[in-house]
Structure formats: structure tokens, C-alpha cells
Amino acid sequence: MNNYEILHPIGRGAYGNVYLYRRLSDNKHVVIKQIPTESITNAECEVTKNEVRVLAMFQHPNIIEYYDNYLENNTIMIVMEYAPGGNLYDYLRSRGEGNLLQEEDVLNLFCQLVLGMLHIHESKILHRDIKSNNILLDRSHRIVKIGDFGISKILSSKSKAHTVVGTPCYLSPELCQEKPYNQKSDIWALGCVLYEMLTLKRAFEAETIPALVMKIMRGIFAPIHPRYSAEMRSLVHLLLHMDPAQRPNIHQVISQPLIFPILFKLHADLGMVRCVSRPLRLSSVGTRTRSSRGSEDSTDRERNESERKGLGEDTRSVDKDVVKEPAPTSCVYCWQPHSTPFRLSTGESEGEVVQVAASSTHHAGVTSAGQVVLWVREHSENKNGKGSSQADDQDSHPTPLVPITPTLMRAPTSATIVQVACGDGFMACVTNRGILLTCGKGSSGSLGHGNTSNVEQLRIVESLLSISVKEVACGSSHMVALSVDHQVFSWGCGDNGRLGIGSRKTQLWPHQLELPHSHDSSQYKVTGVEAGEDCTFLITTAGVLFASGSNRNNKLCVDETDLAGCETLKQVEDVATFVAVCSKPLANAALAQVAAGRHHSVFVTEAGEVFTSGCNTGGQLGHEGAHNPRVPRRVMEPLSRSQVVRVACAGDFSLAVTEDGRVYSWGGGGGKGINEPSPPKEEISAFEEPRTRTQDTFRDFVRPSLVSLKQSARGKVLSLAASTELALLCHKS
Numbered sequence: 001m002n003n004y005e006i007l008h009p010i011g012r013g014a015y016g017n018v019y020l021y022r023r024l025s026d027n028k029h030v031v032i033k034q035i036p037t038e039s040i041t042n043a044e045c046e047v048t049k050n051e052v053r054v055l056a057m058f059q060h061p062n063i064i065e066y067y068d069n070y071l072e073n074n075t076i077m078i079v080m081e082y083a084p085g086g087n088l089y090d091y092l093r094s095r096g097e098g099n100l101l102q103e104e105d106v107l108n109l110f111c112q113l114v115l116g117m118l119h120i121h122e123s124k125i126l127h128r129d130i131k132s133n134n135i136l137l138d139r140s141h142r143i144v145k146i147g148d149f150g151i152s153k154i155l156s157s158k159s160k161a162h163t164v165v166g167t168p169c170y171l172s173p174e175l176c177q178e179k180p181y182n183q184k185s186d187i188w189a190l191g192c193v194l195y196e197m198l199t200l201k202r203a204f205e206a207e208t209i210p211a212l213v214m215k216i217m218r219g220i221f222a223p224i225h226p227r228y229s230a231e232m233r234s235l236v237h238l239l240l241h242m243d244p245a246q247r248p249n250i251h252q253v254i255s256q257p258l259i260f261p262i263l264f265k266l267h268a269d270l271g272m273v274r275c276v277s278r279p280l281r282l283s284s285v286g287t288r289t290r291s292s293r294g295s296e297d298s299t300d301r302e303r304n305e306s307e308r309k310g311l312g313e314d315t316r317s318v319d320k321d322v323v324k325e326p327a328p329t330s331c332v333y334c335w336q337p338h339s340t341p342f343r344l345s346t347g348e349s350e351g352e353v354v355q356v357a358a359s360s361t362h363h364a365g366v367t368s369a370g371q372v373v374l375w376v377r378e379h380s381e382n383k384n385g386k387g388s389s390q391a392d393d394q395d396s397h398p399t400p401l402v403p404i405t406p407t408l409m410r411a412p413t414s415a416t417i418v419q420v421a422c423g424d425g426f427m428a429c430v431t432n433r434g435i436l437l438t439c440g441k442g443s444s445g446s447l448g449h450g451n452t453s454n455v456e457q458l459r460i461v462e463s464l465l466s467i468s469v470k471e472v473a474c475g476s477s478h479m480v481a482l483s484v485d486h487q488v489f490s491w492g493c494g495d496n497g498r499l500g501i502g503s504r505k506t507q508l509w510p511h512q513l514e515l516p517h518s519h520d521s522s523q524y525k526v527t528g529v530e531a532g533e534d535c536t537f538l539i540t541t542a543g544v545l546f547a548s549g550s551n552r553n554n555k556l557c558v559d560e561t562d563l564a565g566c567e568t569l570k571q572v573e574d575v576a577t578f579v580a581v582c583s584k585p586l587a588n589a590a591l592a593q594v595a596a597g598r599h600h601s602v603f604v605t606e607a608g609e610v611f612t613s614g615c616n617t618g619g620q621l622g623h624e625g626a627h628n629p630r631v632p633r634r635v636m637e638p639l640s641r642s643q644v645v646r647v648a649c650a651g652d653f654s655l656a657v658t659e660d661g662r663v664y665s666w667g668g669g670g671g672k673g674i675n676e677p678s679p680p681k682e683e684i685s686a687f688e689e690p691r692t693r694t695q696d697t698f699r700d701f702v703r704p705s706l707v708s709l710k711q712s713a714r715g716k717v718l719s720l721a722a723s724t725e726l727a728l729l730c731h732k733s
Contacts, residue, residue, distance in 0.1 A: 062116035064147040085137030112144035130189035184244040191239025337668025347406035362422035370416030372409035423474035434468030444477035446492035473531035497576025500548035532596025543590025555614030597649025608643035618652025619701035620667030650722035
């Protein structure tokens with residue numbers, strides 16, 4: 001140690017401390033890792049010897065250089081090259097959120113990693129701990145050095161390692177499964193590092209190790225920003241292929257079209273001294289001629305204009321994704337019953353809205369770019385008591401609370417949302433990779449995080465990371481999710497048996513549901529879910545519909561009826577497990593979809609017919625009452641002659657959309673009592689005249705009427721949703 005002068009400690013390794021020294025012979029800074037032999041086991045001592053042996057094998061500009069090792073005072077000293085730029089992990093975090101690297105810079109760093117890994121793998125070495133913390137940089141952050149070979153393993157040409165080692169966030173799927181692995185695990189870790197350089201975040205992170213392992217096993221990671229080329233994004237997916245047999249080896253990585261050209265320039269660039277060239281102005285040289293008025297010569301003026309034009313074109317080509325983004329072609333409308341729909345602004349969101357959701361507290365939409373737009377509910381009267389200044393087509397809606405102001409929901413970086421659902425005080429989102437995220441009020445346990453705490457920002461439901469969520473639906477205080485494998489999970493408030501799990505207790509974690517054993521077969525796979533305020537529906541193949549929860553007014557259609565569908569044989573108030581819809585005439589129909597409201601439901605058959613059941617206080621059932629109000633009935637014309645493709649239920653009105661884009665609405669009578677009991681026969685004369693007037697009034701409410709959207713009749717309705725008091729519709733012209 002007489003040839004070294006200690007400067008200061010710079011870190012702590014797995015088995016010892018790391019210090020910065022100055023070598024007195026040439027004043028060069030070096031790193032010395034000090035490992036006390038008294039404080040380590042025999043196995044750890046072997047690891048230390050392994051690191052020295054591996055380091056001595058390498059002579060490569062992208063691998064930390066080994067200088068010397070010796071034993072002093074029962075301490076092993078390993079002398080290595082010093083990288084003054086720190087490690088890649090700290091460098092990426094220092095850039096701050098959103099300050100992404102340029103693709104050229106990412107390629108420069110990544111290609112050096114590839115060259116270093118090529119040297120390692122050609123030496124029959126498996127690194128086993130490739131991560132951003134073990135990738136060191138020079139002072140300018142342009143030169144990469146791979147370090148920390150403490151757990152590396154020398155492999156024969158056909159051998160595979162078995163010991164599970166490495167940093168959890170960078171473990172490959174085969175390591176998670178404790179299967180034999182080889183250099184392909186290093187390639188996976190290399191893909192994780194590339195992803196980290198592109199997003200400034202790790203590809204796989206979770207709060208618990210089991211959740212992290214499930215995430216890795218599904219290959220779930222947020223999409224990469226579209227500013228990077230498709231080739232770059234494809235390379236990440238190639239390196240992070242779940243099947244190691246389909247994952248490229250290091251030679252195949254080098255041969256990628258995106259990588260190969262960079263390697264030609266890399267060796268020359270590494271030794272290049274950067275300089276900044278400042279072109280001289282022509283006027284300072286004195287070679288430009290001027291006219292008698294002192295203006296630029298026409299040749300120079302044309303040249304300068306051409307240069308400015310070319311510069312502008314280059315700038316526009318770089319920013320074309322932002323500047324030339326096509327204008328949205330879809331529109332979102334909002335209205336209450338018997339009012340004129342008005343168009344909602346989408347603010348600064350990217351893309352067009354393709355799906356909407358609504359509840360008593362949330363009104364949201366998902367754009368084609370994967371963003372979530374929230375429309376904040378505001379009073380229609382200002383502080384002075386005067387009407388708010390809205391567009392001309394917004395003057396007719398009478399609601400005291402309307403969603404007007406658009407805001408963008410903050411989602412995890414690079415998360416692409418494909419579906420949103422809203423409950424009372426909370427919401428849920430599904431990403432394009434099947435990840436479920438929830439946020440909002442957690443008092444009912446509806447967020448699925450195992451507690452009743454509120455969550456301000458969207459948070460992953462970690463217990464569902466092992467499945468790929470296809471669809472989610474929200475009730476007022478519970479949630480139900482459907483996976484791509486037709487598995488169904490529910491959680492939240494269990495009152496009335498709405499969760500369908502056989503219990504009425506609150507469930508803080510997602511609970512997997514099961515169909516009745518008599519229907520548990522491949523022909524009854526669940527293809528859709530619907531959640532009402534206090535009930536849940538499962539849409540299955542073969543046109544069978546299952547329901548659980550409150551059956552108030554037979555809104556679930558699970559009452560037993562006679563063969564004619566006129567009399568109720570057995571009334572069911574609620575069910576805690578899923579039962580098939582059996583009320584005639586729906587029991588004989590193949591059902592395609594359902595919409596559940598607070599007091600009623602709307603059913604659509606595969607033939608496009610619409611049936612309703614439940615409370616009819618506002619005319620929301622589409623008819624003027626029946627002899628038996630608990631029996632489902634088909635709604636009146638003209639819907640019975642139209643192919644209905646979408647339905648929705650609000651508090652006291654209903655909506656239906658036909659395949660040609662027409663939107664119908666009925667109900668909204670304000671709870672004036674269509675289903676009030678008929679007066680006794682002896683009192684008919686006393687009630688006859690006023691009751692006739694009432695029926696004439698409510699006939700206008702129950703008659704399905706066409707909703708005018710002020711759009712082309714050839715448009716297409718992308719999505720339909722309704723809350724207690726209003727409706728949202730996404731229309732594309």
C-alpha cells in the first residue's frame with residue numbers, strides 16, 4: 001500500500017468497502033476494494049477469488065480494468081480502474097422525470113454495453129448481475145464500463161447455471177422459475193437496462209418480491225415513449241422475450257439493423273475530442289458584395305432563405321409527431337333527460353376519445369393515445385348567481401351540476417390506458433398490457449389494495465399481476481374484473497351479495513368467482529362483466545346471463561315465473577352467488593349484453609331486442625306499467641324493430657344505440673309514480689280524470705325518442721355511459 005494514497009470512500013460492495021486512491025507512481029486515480037477475510041465466510045472468500053480471477057481475464061475498453069490484488073492485514077485488496085462519472089443508475093435518476101435521453105445517445109451507450117457483453121460471453125463468462133448500478137461511466141457520461149463480477153460464473157459450451165442469484169428487478173423469467181439458465185439471462189438484463197435508459201425507470205418494479213416475480217413472469221412493462229423509433233421499441237421487446245429460446249444471443253443483438261451501423265463509428269468516437277464549431281458570418285470575412293443600398297446580394301439572400309427553409313423543414317420533421325398530429329374526429333356529448341346534448345371539451349389530451357365511463361362522482365374518457373380525461377363537475381351558476389357562459393348548444397340543460405372542465409388524469413409514466421370505469425368516489429383503469437390500476441376513495445375496500453385507505457394517484461392492484469385483465473366494471477362501492485382467460489374477480493362492499501362469492505362481507509382483496517356447478521363448462525365462458533349500484537352481471541357464451549346482488553323489483557330477472565311469463569311464482573330479494581337469469585320471457589332468449597342501473601336493468605338479446613325490468617318510477621322501463629310489474633317486458637316501438645348494439649341505465653332513464661348510430665332515450669319522469677298501485681274499483685270514478693292526464697303526460701316520457709347529436713347520421717357511437725343523473729356518449733363522425 002506504500003504506492004497508494006487514500007483519498008476518500010466511494011461506496012460499499014457486497015463483501016467490503018470501496019475507496020478511491022491515488023497511485024503515487026503516476027498520480028492516477030484507482031479504486032481499491034477492501035474485503036476483510038475475518039468477516040467473511042469460506043463461500044464469500046471463494047466469491048472474492050472468483051471476481052479477481054474473472055477480472056484478470058478481461059482486456060476490453062468497455063470493461064473495468066483489473067490492475068492488481070494482494071493481501072494486507074487480513075484484508076484482500078483488489079485494485080481496479082476508476083470511473084469518475086459514477087454509475088448509470090445515478091446518472092439516469094439525476095436527469096429528472098421526463099428529461100429523456102436522445103435516441104442517438106442511448107444507442108451510443110447501449111452499443112458499448114453490447115461490445116462489452118460480447119467480450120464477456122465469448123470468454124465463456126456469465127455475468128449474472130447486469131444492472132444499471134454495475135454499469136460505470138466516464139466523466140462526460142459517454143463511455144461505458146461494465147463492472148462488479150463478484151457473482152459471475154465460468155460456463156462450458158453446453159453447461160447451464162442453476163443457482164438463483166442477481167438483483168430481483170433484473171431477474172429473467174427462467175431465473176424466477178428456478179430453471180437452468182445461460183447467457184440469455186444476461187441478454188434479458190441487458191434489455192432491462194436498455195428499457196431503463198429509454199424511460200428513466202426500471203422495467204419491472206413492485207412493492208413486494210412475489211408481486212415483482214409475477215410481473216416478470218407476465219413480461220409486464222409500461223410502453224416506451226413514441227418519441228423513440230419503432231426499431232428501438234422492437235429491440236426492447238426482442239431482448240425481453242419471455243422464451244429464452246426466442247431471445248437473441250449477443251451475436252444476434254449485434255447484427256440488428258439498429259445496432260450494426262453504430263458499431264462502425266463507435267471506436268473512433270470513443271477517442272474523439274469534442275469541439276464546437278462556430279461558422280463565421282460572411283459579412284465579417286468581407287467577401288459578400290452589397291448593392292448601393294447596403295442590402296444583401298441577391299445570391300446570398302437566396303442562399304440564406306434556402307438555408308432557413310431547409311432548417312425549418314428539418315425542425316418540422318423532428319417535431320412532426322407533435323405539430324402534425326391529426327385532429328380528433330370523435331366527439332363526447334353530455335346531457336340529462338329531456339335536454340339538448342352539449343359537446344364536452346377534451347382539453348389538451350392527445351388523440352381522440354374512444355371510450356367513456358360515468359358515475360355520480362366521476363366522468364371520464366380514454367383517448368386513442370392511452371390518456372384518461374376527467375371532466376370536473378362544476379356549478380352552472382357563477383358566484384354572482386348568473387348562468388355560466390357556455391357554448392350556444394349548452395344553454396338548454398337544466399342540471400345544477402354538469403361536467404365541463406377537462407383535466408388529464410395522471411397515470412404511471414408511459415402507461416397506455418385502454419379502458420376506464422368509474423364508481424362512487426373511485427375509478428379503475430386497464431392498460432394495454434392487462435394491468436389494473438385503481439385510485440380514489442377506499443373506504444369500501446373497492447380499490448383492491450388490501451385496505452380501506454384512499455389513493456390519490458393510480459396504483460397497480462398487485463394481487464392481480466399474475467393475470468391479464470381484459471375488462472373492469474365498477475358499482476357504487478365494489479368492483480369486478482375479467483381476465484383474458486375468462487377468470488372473474490370481485491371485491492369491495494359485499495352488501496346484498498353483490499360480489500357473488502356467497503358472502504355479504506366486505507372483501508379488501510380480489511376474490512375469484514365461480515359459476516354454478518351446473519353451468520361450469522367450456523360453453524359458459526364469461527365474456528363480459530357489468531356492475532350496478534348493488535349487483536353484478538356476468539355475460540357468458542351461449543347467451544346465458546348470470547346475476548348476483550339485490551333483486552329489488554326483480555331488476556336481476558331471477559324471480560321464478562310461470563311458463564307464460566305473466567305471474568311470479570317465487571320472489572327473490574337478493575342472491576349472494578351467481579344464478580342464471582330465469583324470469584320469462586328472458587329465460588328463453590339468448591342475451592348478448594346488459595346495463596344495470598340503480599333501480600332497473602336493460603337487457604339486449606342477440607337479435608337486438610331490448611327488454612327492461614325493475615322500478616319504473618320515471619318511465620325508465622319504456623312502458624306504462626303492467627299487470628305484474630316484476631315481469632320483464634320488451635320496450636315499445638320503434639326499438640323492437642331496430643338492431644340495438646349498446647344500452648345504458650341512468651337513475652330514472654335509459655338509453656339505447658342502434659347499429660346505424662341512432663341514439664334513443666326514454667324515462668326521466670322525475671319519479672312521479674308510474675308504478676303506483678291502481679285505485680280500487682269503487683274509487684275509479686274519483687281518479688279517472690286526473691289519472692288519464694297523468695298517463696298522457698308519462699306517455700311522452702316512456703316513449704323512446706331520438707336524441708339529436710347535431711352530427712352526421714352516418715356517424716358511429718364508440719361508447720355509451722350513464723350516471724345517476726346524466727349520460728355520456730362518444731360519437732365518431
